[in-house]
Amino acid sequence: MESTNFIWDLMGKNLWSVVAVISLPLIFVLIYALVAILAELKVSAWIQERLGPMRTGPWGILQPIAEVIKLLQKEDITPTAASKILFNLAPYVIFTGAYAAFAVIPFSEAYAPANINVGLFYIFAVGSFSAIGIVMGGWASNNKYSLMGAMRSVSQVISYEIPAAVAVLAVVVLTSSMNMMEISRMQEGGFWNWYIFGGPGGWTKIFMIPFTLTLAIIYFIASLAETNRLPFDIPEGESELVAGFHTEYSGMKFAMFFFAEYANMFVVAAVVTTIFLGGWTSPFGSFLAGAGWGAFWFILKSMFVVFLQIWIRWTLPRFRVDQLMYIGWKVLLPISLVCFIAISFFSLLNLG
Amino acid sequence: MTEIKRYDLEYSQLDSDRMRINVGPQHPSTHGVLRLEVEVDGEIVTEVVPHLGYLHRSFEKHCEKMTFPQIIPYIDRMDYISAMNNEWPYVMALEKMLDVKVPEKVEFIRVIVAELNRLANHQIAVATFGMDAGAFTPFLYYFRDRESIIWILERLSGARLLYNYFRVGGMAADIYPGFKEDCLEVVKKVRKTNEEIMDLLIHNNIFIKRTANVGVLTPEVAINFACSGPVLRGSGVKFDLRKDEPYSVYDRFDFDVPVGVGEVGVVGDCWNRNMVRMKEMEQSCRIIEQALEMMPEEGDVTGGVPRRIKPPKGEMYIRTENPKGELGFYLVTNGTDKPERLKARGPSFVNLSVIPEISKGYMFADLILILGSIDIVLGEVDR
């Protein structure tokens, strides 16, 4: 099996290369988060016919850095009545959960930090980690708004993991692999081989396109809920719960929540990219394909999904708790199950 | 076969406390400094107690120490979102007491500025309502349009928000050349944006699901609580002082009084209250267009203002249709140049009193929406 990590090839397996492998995604997360924050500011500004930040650097591109510096300078308040250990631990737990998921993301043909065989499963496992962090933060703050936010968040994450998992499972049925690298490789050869368009196969795969497309949308919607983005941001629900579970946080701990949210956004975007949008494969067959271009395509596609999330956030109103549950259990789950069964059936007939 | 076991939960034995939450006075969506003491059972609201007075400025007592023209700036600060509409009943009351005849042109200017201000008020109401529901973008689209309304009013009166434009028997200043074109432009803009917001927000399925069938205010309750304005009309009661008790020149215009008809929910829910505001904007546009057409070119706007305002001893109650409801001023004079007593009947205050009645049994998130759909402004609630 050829190597899936260029750092191993270059440096061999030693302590330094391990550090390099671990820290590369971290550097990526930090840079990406800054870009995503800027993107959120700027996209929201364009949608609302505003200029957005313009003062820090040309067209305000240094704004996220300024914001991070501002947050670093802020007083780090721990409420007296808070449960100190849990309160201080919560942001790190959430960030760890988000960061751990980066371990299996195949950025390119030649780079996935850890190319394990149960990559998708692993992502779901560490994805639920953030729920624990949110509950810790919400409960430990000793604030009623935080507590309500935390409670809402748990029920939300738990119920939306199921449709998301079913949607992913359908692709797993088609690929018979949970290795994200494998899944990406299977979609090589142009955008019509992506699983959003039914995956590779003969003309008979047209019957599968409606189902895979629906599953992609379902996974995307569920991922919005998992990352607590509007229209599913009820754990933070600004107009109801002030700031939800992070009401009491300030300074660097708040920044951690912030980073974790954006990191989580990228994780789900990466999953959508990998399993539905072809991962690092080029949309034009062998044109612009290769290890370097792979990373380019992967990040481009993921950023497009992140952009979609931002776009939706600034368009739609927010759901209510019970409606959220309704959508999760009564809309997304049945539809995804129907699609799952249909796809299993097709793959049984070897249509795909 | 094993015996079927039944699990009967004794709910009374479960320890489920109700939680008391303090919403406000510092909360993102209490529209000012309103404080709501909310008791929730999980997410369900079981009790709401509004606490007022964080913005109390003793308006009524203060007025007893002020001469009549000096009161007008204070009235602006009651409902600062629709200041033009606020000033109107007050100057009308004084005009009635002094027996001042208001020139024709002044009446038309008053109608136009009041309707422009009604547009601005409803835009804010719908926009903040959408923001309560989580949609931030329509809010800014409305504020962009409101800017052009404010620009007209600023050019007329000199101030952006607290106009102090009405005078007893006239206006502070005449209209500027090009006023008509500006108004028509605004009307066009408002219509265009409303069309867009209809698609973007009002008919969005999430928004409908959030607001329809929520906070249902039946006509009986609405009348018993003396609600007025879009809150009352949203419940299907066709009552608009501009039609039912036409003051000024409102009897000359052709406009409808929109009421809630329950397109998507039941009559009297949040969606219908909001929809009434949307429809009223269209009616205001119609009134503005007609008034611009009918307004006489000539006329002395500032000349009729009496130098000393000293109404005879007596009392007077005048009510007009504010964007938020019925605004009345009860004026008692004692023959000097200061009022003996000035009582304001603010629509926000009266409409707010219905909150505990209609928000019980809904979810906590709904409470915020119900509050938003009532469209209060705390400057007027606390005065």
Add this chain to the structure above:
Amino acid sequence: MSSYLKNVWAGFYTAVKGMMITSRHMFKKSVTIQYPDEKFDLPANARNKLVLDMSRCNACTACAIACPVNCITVEGVRVSPEDPHQEVHADGKPRKVWVTRYEMDLAKCCFCGLCQAACPSDAIKHTQDFEYSAYNKESLYFKYQILTPEQSAEKVRLLAEFKEKEAAAKAAAAEKAATEGKPVAPKKAAPKADEASEQ
């Protein structure tokens, strides 16, 4: 079932429709401006910072009376005809009253425009300048002074002297009249001067 599907479809369709609307706005020109660099034009009658033209003011106190928040304090003293320092008013007439004190507390002012409307000589005016915020209230307390306190005291003294003289002259005249048996017509100027100095 059909209503369920319709509902799901409506949710999806209206969301996409909303996204189409917002995407259209993405490419429109922004309406906000870079504030300190660019500014909106304010109308000529904008009611912002108040300025006083001392050469026009004649301490009539109309503005102070009209103001609802009492943020204007005016004091004046009548110009004594014997004052060596006479001045011509901005409207071409000789100055009748010295403004010994004119103070404006713009921290209190509510920009209602009533003082501007009340002023008979267009001395107090709103300007378009709205950028004068300050860190402490004292710097919003404007004192318009053309006379130093000593000068003011001097003017008061001059007027008092003049009045004394006048009174003496009047008394002399009255005495004269009494001796001649003629009634004296009451003078009008004296009470007016009193009024002005009291304010």
